Amino acid sequence: MSETIQDNKLVELTYEVVDKKSGQVLANVQFPLSYVHGTDPVLAKQVTDDLEGRSQGDVIEVPIDGNAIYGSRDESLVFTDSIENVPEEYREVGKIILMEGEKGDRKEFIVTRMDDKTLTVDGNNPLCGRDLIFRLEILTVRDATPEEIEAGTKVVDGPDIDPDRIVPI
Template sequence: MTITKENCVVGIEYEVKEAGTTEVVDSNKGGEPLEFIIGMGQIIPGLENALVGMSKDESGDILVKAADAYGEVNPEAEQTLPKEQFEGIDLAEGMTLYGQGEHGQTVQVTVKSFNDDEVTIDFNHPLAGKDLMFSVKVLSAREATEDEMATGVVGGQSHGGGHCGSGCGCH
């Protein structure tokens, strides 16, 4: 089953490091597979594009440049706020905080610096500006159901043995 550009539900096991380092920044090894639908923007574009053409049980190391991962660092994504807005929080440089954005979405920020009056936070993703090295294994590849394509959610009614019949977009 080869992964195609669209309509494929893919399950992978992965480990990711910042390129050139040995520190693992994220992994699902030993846990549940990461499942997503190719072509729906559910994972970073560089990894998704590199998976196209791979098959079930295939493994590989994939280098994803920053521009195709979490983007370049945007210096305008920093904001300095009055320290009173962080009352009750034991601040530390580099810590991650979660808040609510303008439209009710969860927003992740990193504390860059602080003093007695102000706190500078960074809205850039912590991996922005970094090239990433993924070690992946394709655990599954199958055609997405109509429900999965409509909702973008993996796990509709037909998982049926993990293989597809005729007309499948995953070969």
């Protein structure tokens, strides 16, 4: 008998986020995401509630209101400027730009539109304001170790890797 998802179980899954209206896949996570059920809020509560009692191999679809998770769309976070005011390296649709406000707070903006004269960036999460479906495939369900319960995720033995020292290939 396979184990079911409940508190203190390590769960590994993959998922995709689909726009309910268009059917377009908006995000796709193919590498396993792991979390310890009941200890780590990596997923929205609505998703973890629907995962409760499920088993390895199950595929579920959870409808989500994007506004509930990502907030309502805020048009004041959309800016259009002359392309001449934008550095060359940011002149690409889909490019993420990290900006800092007057108080030192940082926010990511995505280049959403560009033509010969202007460039538009949007600071809203791309999933806000949409009706979504989270399609999840459960790959593993097992008892979490005490170390995993404390960490809230899978703990892998191996060397500590300093992410600042990783050199892109």
